[in-house]
Amino acid sequence: MELDTTNWSGEGTFTQTLIDALDAVEQVSLLRVEDASSSRSDVEFNFISNELFLRFGTRDRQVRAKMLGIVPVTRTVTEPVMTVNDLERALCEIDEVGPPDYADAEMLQYLRTERIVPPYQTRGYKLVELVRIYEAGSESR
Amino acid sequence: MFDGRAEGRDMVEHERAGLGHGAGGAVAAVLVAAIGLLCVVLLLPLTASTSTAVREIALVTRDMAFYLEGESEPNPTIQLRAGEEVRFTVLNRDPGLTHNLAVEAWGLETRYLENEASTTVLVRAPARPGRQVYVCVPHDKMMRGIIEVVDDD
Numbered sequence: 001m002e003l004d005t006t007n008w009s010g011e012g013t014f015t016q017t018l019i020d021a022l023d024a025v026e027q028v029s030l031l032r033v034e035d036a037s038s039s040r041s042d043v044e045f046n047f048i049s050n051e052l053f054l055r056f057g058t059r060d061r062q063v064r065a066k067m068l069g070i071v072p073v074t075r076t077v078t079e080p081v082m083t084v085n086d087l088e089r090a091l092c093e094i095d096e097v098g099p100p101d102y103a104d105a106e107m108l109q110y111l112r113t114e115r116i117v118p119p120y121q122t123r124g125y126k127l128v129e130l131v132r133i134y135e136a137g138s139e140s141r
Numbered sequence: 142m143f144d145g146r147a148e149g150r151d152m153v154e155h156e157r158a159g160l161g162h163g164a165g166g167a168v169a170a171v172l173v174a175a176i177g178l179l180c181v182v183l184l185l186p187l188t189a190s191t192s193t194a195v196r197e198i199a200l201v202t203r204d205m206a207f208y209l210e211g212e213s214e215p216n217p218t219i220q221l222r223a224g225e226e227v228r229f230t231v232l233n234r235d236p237g238l239t240h241n242l243a244v245e246a247w248g249l250e251t252r253y254l255e256n257e258a259s260t261t262v263l264v265r266a267p268a269r270p271g272r273q274v275y276v277c278v279p280h281d282k283m284m285r286g287i288i289e290v291v292d293d294d
Binding site for chain 1: 234
């Protein structure tokens with residue numbers, strides 16, 4: 001898998017977990033990781049939002065058709081070997097990932113929250129990590 | 142006995158009567174139009190000066206934040222004039238997340254909205270200037286902004 005993290009700050013442990021999981025999915029040929037513009041932090045929270053754009057490998061398939069509705073021909077159709085829904089099922093089987101919090105035909109979304117209490121502090125802050133996976137070419141939401 | 146001239150005269154009178162009725166109608170229509178125009182001219186300044194117009198504020202929730210529609214600042218400060226009537230429309234554009242809008246100081250809380258759902262709430266800003274916090278109840282740490290009520294000058 002070709003991995004592009006040039007537009008990612010490296011923040012987000014669950015994002016790294018997803019990258020590792022996707023690396024093991026052989027149908028994924030390219031993965032680009034980016035910081036989302038909505039990342040922000042305040043006294044009481046740290047919101048990390050990352051976007052993963054991936055491309056699936058392709059395969060050629062022969063399709064029979066009729067030219068002008070008469071002459072039988074064979075055409076070669078190139079199609080992805082996996083869909084976003086297939087990927088969702090594959091990631092569900094990985095214990096560290098599990099099912100997404102939201103999924104549709106174009107996007108998988110994972111939300112992880114935890115309270116971080118640094119040493120010698122009592123309240124700490126809430127860490128929220130939002131990761132969205134899209135097929136490359138889709139518009140981010 | 143058939144009198145052709147008499148019949149012809151009757152017909153002419155009918156035509157005249159018809160013409161006379163049409164002219165009267167036209168005059169009446171012109172009068173009504175003139176009165177209508179006069180009313181519009183007189184009432185227009187009054188409607189313009191009336192301060193009962195409701196201000197529309199569209200809030201979109203996405204990426205765990207409120208945004209004014211078409212703008213990019215998360216959880217913006219919303220400025221209202223004291224006593225101003227405002228219609229807030231909240232549209233949830235956060236897939237898989239449920240949001241709402243609440244202003245505790247006003248006793249305002251909308252229903253929870255699923256993705257792509259929206260709700261509208263009509264409020265009147267307090268008569269005195271001040272600052273109130275608006276939140277999304279389930280995400281009140283991250284989705285929190287200020288409504289600033291200023292003097293209506």
